[in-house]
Amino acid sequence: MSGASAPLPDHNAAAANRSVTDVAAAPILEVDNVTKSYCGEPPVPALRGVSLAIGPGELVGIVGPSGSGKTTLMQLMGTLDRPTSGQVRITGLDIATMADDDVAYLRATRIGFVFQQFFLAEHSTVLDNVADGLLYAGIPLKQRRQRALDTLDLVGLAKRPHVRPTQLSGGQRQRVAIARALVGQPAIVLADEPTGNLDQATGHSILALIDQLHRAGSTIVVITHDHAIAERLPRTVGILDGRIVTDTGPVADTGSLLRPLAVVEEAPPPAAQAATGAPVHQEQPCLPPPS
Amino acid sequence: MPAAAVLSRRRLPLSDVRRLSTVGLRTRKLRAGLSALGIAIGVAAIVAVLGLSASSQAGLLNEINQLGTNLLTVSNGQNVTGGTAELPTTAPAMIGRINGVQQVQTTGTVNGANAYRNPYIPPVNTNALTVQAASLDLLSVVATSVAQGQYLNGAIAQEPVAVLGAAAAQRLGIDRVYPGERIWVGRQWLYVAGILRPAVLVSAIDSSVLVGYPAAEKYLGFDGHPSTIYVRAQNDRITVVDNLLGATANPENPSGVSVSQPSDALVAQAEAKSALNGLFLGLGAVALLVGAVGVANIMIISVLERRSEIGLRRALGATKGHIRSQFLSEAVFLGLLGGVVGVALGVASTSVYAHTKGWATVLPPEACLGGFTASLIIGAVAGLMPALRAARMSPTQALWSV
Numbered sequence: 001m002s003g004a005s006a007p008l009p010d011h012n013a014a015a016a017n018r019s020v021t022d023v024a025a026a027p028i029l030e031v032d033n034v035t036k037s038y039c040g041e042p043p044v045p046a047l048r049g050v051s052l053a054i055g056p057g058e059l060v061g062i063v064g065p066s067g068s069g070k071t072t073l074m075q076l077m078g079t080l081d082r083p084t085s086g087q088v089r090i091t092g093l094d095i096a097t098m099a100d101d102d103v104a105y106l107r108a109t110r111i112g113f114v115f116q117q118f119f120l121a122e123h124s125t126v127l128d129n130v131a132d133g134l135l136y137a138g139i140p141l142k143q144r145r146q147r148a149l150d151t152l153d154l155v156g157l158a159k160r161p162h163v164r165p166t167q168l169s170g171g172q173r174q175r176v177a178i179a180r181a182l183v184g185q186p187a188i189v190l191a192d193e194p195t196g197n198l199d200q201a202t203g204h205s206i207l208a209l210i211d212q213l214h215r216a217g218s219t220i221v222v223i224t225h226d227h228a229i230a231e232r233l234p235r236t237v238g239i240l241d242g243r244i245v246t247d248t249g250p251v252a253d254t255g256s257l258l259r260p261l262a263v264v265e266e267a268p269p270p271a272a273q274a275a276t277g278a279p280v281h282q283e284q285p286c287l288p289p290p291s
Numbered sequence: 292m293p294a295a296a297v298l299s300r301r302r303l304p305l306s307d308v309r310r311l312s313t314v315g316l317r318t319r320k321l322r323a324g325l326s327a328l329g330i331a332i333g334v335a336a337i338v339a340v341l342g343l344s345a346s347s348q349a350g351l352l353n354e355i356n357q358l359g360t361n362l363l364t365v366s367n368g369q370n371v372t373g374g375t376a377e378l379p380t381t382a383p384a385m386i387g388r389i390n391g392v393q394q395v396q397t398t399g400t401v402n403g404a405n406a407y408r409n410p411y412i413p414p415v416n417t418n419a420l421t422v423q424a425a426s427l428d429l430l431s432v433v434a435t436s437v438a439q440g441q442y443l444n445g446a447i448a449q450e451p452v453a454v455l456g457a458a459a460a461q462r463l464g465i466d467r468v469y470p471g472e473r474i475w476v477g478r479q480w481l482y483v484a485g486i487l488r489p490a491v492l493v494s495a496i497d498s499s500v501l502v503g504y505p506a507a508e509k510y511l512g513f514d515g516h517p518s519t520i521y522v523r524a525q526n527d528r529i530t531v532v533d534n535l536l537g538a539t540a541n542p543e544n545p546s547g548v549s550v551s552q553p554s555d556a557l558v559a560q561a562e563a564k565s566a567l568n569g570l571f572l573g574l575g576a577v578a579l580l581v582g583a584v585g586v587a588n589i590m591i592i593s594v595l596e597r598r599s600e601i602g603l604r605r606a607l608g609a610t611k612g613h614i615r616s617q618f619l620s621e622a623v624f625l626g627l628l629g630g631v632v633g634v635a636l637g638v639a640s641t642s643v644y645a646h647t648k649g650w651a652t653v654l655p656p657e658a659c660l661g662g663f664t665a666s667l668i669i670g671a672v673a674g675l676m677p678a679l680r681a682a683r684m685s686p687t688q689a690l691w692s693v
Contacts, residue, residue, distance in 0.1 A: 071691060080606060080686040101301060101610040108608020115690065119603040123318045135307060136608035180607075 338637025448503020626670020
């Protein structure tokens, strides 16, 4: 698929396969002038016209106090909800034109989620928890488990695939959740307060893992209320009262700082590129999931 | 449209649906077990009722077969004026000459004689007993035997001696035979020689006080006409004998004779459905209904409790249909579990009860199949509403309002 890729470690090859849609680094996720109001008297506006583009290989922190609309933004970016107005495009696909079931399949194959509360199934093993990340992508059980094992290796938990999540520490559980988000090799991973339930040291180790995955080529968005965390990320988007107030812009593209809406036109920053290799892609904006 | 290219498959393979359907069961074993128990009890009740009635019927038919279905009875009917058409005293001998007849025994009702415990009982308290003159080999023909004492023989048939049918002894308050025991029959003391076991084929014997023919004539003013003739015929000639009996017993007036085959009536009776079966089946159906409500209840609670799981699955890419089929299949699985346990319980209780009664265990296949099917349908119906609820739940609400 990506014939021009530099030689890569295993999981990086997968990462390179994943970022397939960026003909000239087209954004993986675009949010275009999106508003969202919740029903009520009067309707409660949560987002008041947000535009954001995230290119392949980026690691973005979305930071804002509670009630700022960052969770709503994540829900819209994750296609878990539809905007009141505006467009959301994932790998070039406009959510508004897609049926619910198609959007669900899009989630199954192109978006990974990490939650503050982990949401692991306590009755099943770590391996099966991770394998469930592929359940709705239509992959047979045996293959799901094999890929789950590979992904557990990526997060440093390959030694204990058959324990239950209850036997793990909080940090380990979050690693399992991250593995579950990554197992389908999604185009983008959305992490909602991934360190929110963890102590500081563990939180740092999770951030280090996220950074490591980012270097390996994953596109990751971290939603947090903690400026200290957000500032450690290459790109930080500040949100307040349903509007984007700051955006440090894509790291490699300094010019985009003042144009946060602009489509990222260049390949990922050199650091990321070194890790992922220069992605080479077909015209086709939409590809079947890697198998 | 690019979205079309995204879609490759939507339905989960059956193996995954099966795995998902047991998630609730694996996480909450006791609760799932209890809700399945409701259905199990209902199914068990229905299977057991059907199984027990079939087994008892089979047992009864078997008993009737052992008693012999070749017994024919000839009794005096009515003549044209409505009076009793007496059988000629020659009838037993004539019948005995029909080809295929093995045994002929008779009883004759002693008109005007009633049996009492003693002379002080008011004459109206007859206890619905009849006094019958009986021939000496009656017992083997009507398939009963002596419970206590002895039956009439050539010697005591001449004497004022009686043998009591099972019901007659009970109604007279006599439970054992001792020397000198006597009853008051038609202004005459009769000594009690024995008590009979119940005669299943001929219940008329049970409520009779039996006296020898000579004694009945000597002491009770009996006219000597037999009123009922019991005939055992060869099995392969029953129909032929049956057709000849009327004319043979009373050639002058064949229509004044009624011939019957007692086992026929018993078989018909055994095959008739007991009214209680309906009641118990109704109770079983109520238990099933309650079980269904239990499953629906559990599923609704489960949907509420597993909001985060539902939200997570939606985030992992489950469609509404996937969520719906997961919860529906879980309810069906619970129902089926109840059905399997219920059928097993029903079969076990039927066979235990049938065994203690000495019957063969007979289980109508439709009872077991019906039990499975009913539990399946009940699971599906009970799970439908909770499954729809789960599918309707929005992923954002499910994930962010825990």
